């Protein structure tokens with residue numbers, strides 16, 4: 001039943017998949033959850049790392065309720081949908097960071113094989129592919145792919161924070177200074 005990494009992920013992190021249940025199929029019993037990863041083998045390490053980080057973030061929070069509601073490919077990149085309840089600010093920020101890091105990294109990892117990949121497009125369809133799995137997809141040339149901008153209201157001011165994902169170190173580098181729209 002645990003031959004597939006996706007099923008094993010659910011088995012290893014039951015707290016993250018509260019709707020988890022065993023269903024009988026023609027091939028024997030299998031684990032089922034709305035959060036069952038529907039992504040390619042190449043993103044396996046990304047997904048496993050993100051789930052481990054989310055589990056770690058919530059481990060010390062007894063009242064925490066965390067539910068992974070989706071691990072999917074959308075517009076060529078990973079989309080992790082996580083719902084949380086009663087998390088402290090620190091744990092909540094750690095969950096958000098785990099999700100953001102995995103999604104940002106997916107733009108650099110071939111979904112098919114896990115080799116270094118590039119965010120690419122073919123006839124309006126997006127995918128992150130390595131050279132061997134490009135199959136006519138061409139890299140999207142943009143310097144902003146790794147740039148993330150968030151807008152926050154601080155008092156009566158609107159502040160924009162920008163950060164850039166760095167593949168080598170798998171972290172975000174804050175871009176300074178923050179952009180204060182009212183200055």
Ligand SMILES: [Zn+2]
Nearest residue numbers: 110113130133
């Ligand atoms: Zn590949």
